[in-house]
Amino acid sequence: MNANNWKIDLFSSLDAAQSLQSVMDASVAAVRPFGFDFCVWRLASSDVQGGQHLSITSSNDMAHQQESARRYDDSPSSRHCLQSSAPFIWLGTTQDEAFHLAPELFEEYYGLGHYAGWSKSIDTDEQRYNMFYVESTQPFSAADMHSADQHLQWVCAAAYVRLNELPTTVDIALTAEQRQILRLYAQGCPHVEEIADVLHKPLRWINAVLENACKLLGCTDINMAVARAIFLRLLY
Structure with missing residues (x-):
């Protein structure tokens, strides 16, 4: 080659x-x-x-x-x-x-x-x-x-x-709820049911927040959304 x-x-x-x-x-x-x-x-x-x-x-x-x-x-x-x-x-x-x-x-x-x-x-x-x-x-x-x-x-x-x-080509502002849920996922809560239990929130609400976060980050799944948020330094 x-x-x-x-x-x-x-x-x-x-x-x-x-x-x-x-x-x-x-x-x-x-x-x-x-x-x-x-x-x-x-x-x-x-x-x-x-x-x-x-x-x-x-x-x-x-x-x-x-x-x-x-x-x-x-x-x-x-x-x-x-x-x-x-x-x-x-x-x-x-x-x-x-x-x-x-x-x-x-x-x-x-x-x-x-x-x-x-x-x-x-x-x-x-x-x-x-x-x-x-x-x-x-x-x-x-x-x-x-x-x-x-x-x-x-x-x-x-x-x-x-x-x-x-x-460098994006300008994204996540809400406090979106950051919190993405952080929990990164910290070892890989299932939305676990996140709902931790936050004492309805599963439907968690899914809606995640869906909006994925759209903002231009990603089709949670793994990619969390990874991009980390690279964008949006979580910490």
């Missing part, structure tokens, strides 16, 4: 992206030629166990449902990315060094059809961290992972820059 053409395609796609979903689509398209099938952005506070957490995933399969449910908060990849901005890799085999750090977790993960992967944190400080990772439905050799590494770092950096550029 011609490196210059690859970068041109990546930046052209990201330049045309106008939403979180389109940035995710461009990221998946960019990593697919190197053998990867999925992308995930995780936005979280550095207090991983008790703080805010949101995952933007390129699919809704069982592994990504587990990611959104915070099943992988204490994975070797997550622990590494909290401490270092260097990439962390797993090859998708039982002989892999990463596998031996959490064999039961990896066996479950492999059973869901996800194998090799690469992750990296970016723009991380004491309050929050952003983690980008890609996954394959197949195991990788160490040589294949090494050859993909520089390309993946380009995708990670370019996509993150584009995500942070999206807010």
